[in-house]
Amino acid sequence: MALAAHQKESEKLHLRQLFESDPDRARKFHIQWRDFVVDYSKNRITSETIDLLLQLADEVRLKESMASYFGGDVINETEGRAVLHTALRAAKDEVVKVDGENVVPEVHQVGEHIKTFSEEIIAGKKKGFTGKPFTDVVNIGIGGSDLGPVMVTEALEYYKNHLRVHFVSNVDGDHVHEVLKHIDPETTLFVVVSKSFTTQETLSNALTIKRWFLQYASPEDVAHHFVAVSTNLEKIKEFGIADENVFPMWDWVGGRFSLWSAVGLSIALSVGYDNFTQLLEGAREMDNHFKETDFSENIPVILALLSVWYNNFYGAETEAIIPYSQYLHRFSAYLQQGIMESNGKSVDRSGEQVGYQTGTIIWGEPGTNSQHAFFQLIHQGTKLIPSDFIGFKESLHGDTDHHNKLMANFFAQTEALMNGKIPEEVRQELENQDYNNEEIDFLLPFKVFEGNKPTNTILIKKLTPKTLGALIAMYEHKIFVQGVIWNIFSFDQWGVELGKQLAKNILQDIENPQIGPHDASTEQLLRFFKD
Numbered sequence: 001m002a003l004a005a006h007q008k009e010s011e012k013l014h015l016r017q018l019f020e021s022d023p024d025r026a027r028k029f030h031i032q033w034r035d036f037v038v039d040y041s042k043n044r045i046t047s048e049t050i051d052l053l054l055q056l057a058d059e060v061r062l063k064e065s066m067a068s069y070f071g072g073d074v075i076n077e078t079e080g081r082a083v084l085h086t087a088l089r090a091a092k093d094e095v096v097k098v099d100g101e102n103v104v105p106e107v108h109q110v111g112e113h114i115k116t117f118s119e120e121i122i123a124g125k126k127k128g129f130t131g132k133p134f135t136d137v138v139n140i141g142i143g144g145s146d147l148g149p150v151m152v153t154e155a156l157e158y159y160k161n162h163l164r165v166h167f168v169s170n171v172d173g174d175h176v177h178e179v180l181k182h183i184d185p186e187t188t189l190f191v192v193v194s195k196s197f198t199t200q201e202t203l204s205n206a207l208t209i210k211r212w213f214l215q216y217a218s219p220e221d222v223a224h225h226f227v228a229v230s231t232n233l234e235k236i237k238e239f240g241i242a243d244e245n246v247f248p249m250w251d252w253v254g255g256r257f258s259l260w261s262a263v264g265l266s267i268a269l270s271v272g273y274d275n276f277t278q279l280l281e282g283a284r285e286m287d288n289h290f291k292e293t294d295f296s297e298n299i300p301v302i303l304a305l306l307s308v309w310y311n312n313f314y315g316a317e318t319e320a321i322i323p324y325s326q327y328l329h330r331f332s333a334y335l336q337q338g339i340m341e342s343n344g345k346s347v348d349r350s351g352e353q354v355g356y357q358t359g360t361i362i363w364g365e366p367g368t369n370s371q372h373a374f375f376q377l378i379h380q381g382t383k384l385i386p387s388d389f390i391g392f393k394e395s396l397h398g399d400t401d402h403h404n405k406l407m408a409n410f411f412a413q414t415e416a417l418m419n420g421k422i423p424e425e426v427r428q429e430l431e432n433q434d435y436n437n438e439e440i441d442f443l444l445p446f447k448v449f450e451g452n453k454p455t456n457t458i459l460i461k462k463l464t465p466k467t468l469g470a471l472i473a474m475y476e477h478k479i480f481v482q483g484v485i486w487n488i489f490s491f492d493q494w495g496v497e498l499g500k501q502l503a504k505n506i507l508q509d510i511e512n513p514q515i516g517p518h519d520a521s522t523e524q525l526l527r528f529f530k531d
């Protein structure tokens with residue numbers, strides 16, 4: 001394949017040389033779009049690489065797949081569903097059909113419900129069972145019903161109102177009990193979020209909270225303090241939630257892409273509905289950019305192709321995502337589900353084992369903390385770790401002193417990763433510090449930086465609800481493009497089922513005297529646990 005042969009050649013090149021030999025490189029390999037600058041020039045690529053990768057996008061018929069994705073075709077074939085998180089941010093006059101029905105009016109109707117509900121809670125018009133306004137919100141959900149809301153409410157903390165928002169996700173009782181310590185039943189609203197309303201963790205946490213609540217309130221008060229977001233309206237009723245407190249969602253929205261729906265209710269409660277709609281608008285703008293822009297200037301397409309380049313041709317297994325913003329401290333955790341649950345597949349669309357690498361391992365922490373934690377390995381370790389650096393031009397607090405220092409680190413790291421430090425530079429530096437020759441010869445190999453480490457720099461004007469929406473949508477579309485290239489189904493998640501099933505059986509073993517047949521190791525461990 002042309003790309004494999006090309007990789008053999010490009011492997012010999014160093015980013016330093018590539019910059020030295022082409023003064024136009026930074027201009028050539030960057031995309032400016034609205035408040036975003038995406039500089040991908042610090043990658044091990046030439047114009048030929050990009051041409052070959054764009055050719056690959058054509059060969060896999062990416063354009064046609066995009067039309068199916070946005071058009072509501074059943075592209076989640078193993079679950080028989082369309083994949084339409086993009087419809088959740090569609091403008092009122094757009095038409096997006098599922099089974100011949102335009103779903104946009106319904107989406108906007110739920111949006112209106114989110115608006116009135118959140119505004120009444122924020123304004124203190126809707127009150128708790130003793131007539132006091134709400135002060136706290138607890139989001140009860142897991143996976144996509146938790147990670148998106150928690151990431152966005154943290155990311156938009158600067159924009160938040162007086163409501164304190166808490167998240168309970170883990171079935172580990174420590175999580176729920178710690179949250180219960182900090183809330184008052186009279187003034188807390190509980191938002192139970194579960195697309196299926198059958199998830200063990202969420203139902204257990206919701207029931208524990210309901211039991212706790214009923215120590216202070218009567219059963220009819222549940223209707224005022226609990227709201228639910230789900231596709232499973234029957235189960236919600238059984239739980240005792242009032243009809244007006246039910247926010248529907250749809251099976252054509254995957255959990256990990258659902259924060260744009262009523263799953264984002266805790267976001268709207270935390271930052272207000274206007275900010276929530278700004279988030280959607282940012283995502284819509286990115287959708288349009290993705291749909292309408294030539295692939296050579298298309299941010300999600302270029303980022304996806306670069307990721308494929310390292311994953312499939314350089315053998316890189318992981319990608320680091322490093323936001324230089326403390327507000328984005330849950331961003332990589334959020335993308336871990338988005339990317340790894342979507343593209344962690346080893347069977348292609350015809351049911352055959354793939355003979356190539358698929359989904360990348362995603363990890364990361366905010367800069368500058370990450371520099372003091374794991375950057376040693378990125379700079380001088382043996383592994384190739386392509387990294388996305390995300391930073392903002394303006395500081396929200398207007399603190400230029402801190403922001404300049406933060407951003408100096410942001411730029412310095414990608415420059416250092418790219419250039420490295422050659423032996424001559426190290427020698428000169430040590431000589432200047434009056435080291436003798438023997439000391440220099442000893443220290444030199446440890447102080448050399450090979451460089452040539454690829455990074456993308458995503459520089460955004462300011463962290464706002466709108467730019468955040470666009471940033472999240474950018475990664476959503478990157479996931480989609482990669483799924484098309486790898487010919488896998490990105491929108492199911494069968495791989496999470498087996499563990500769930502076994503846990504059900506093991507719970508029986510734990511709660512009953514008998515331990516069912518297991519492998520010798522599991523059985524022995526269960527005996528230790530029960531003794």
Ligand SMILES: O=P(O)(O)OC[C@H]1O[C@](O)(CO)[C@@H](O)[C@@H]1O
Binds near residue numbers: 142196198199255341
């Ligand atoms: O919203 P639900 O149905 O409770 O599911 C929670 C999460 O569980 C999964 O199905 C599997 O982890 C995710 O895809 C989903 O986001």
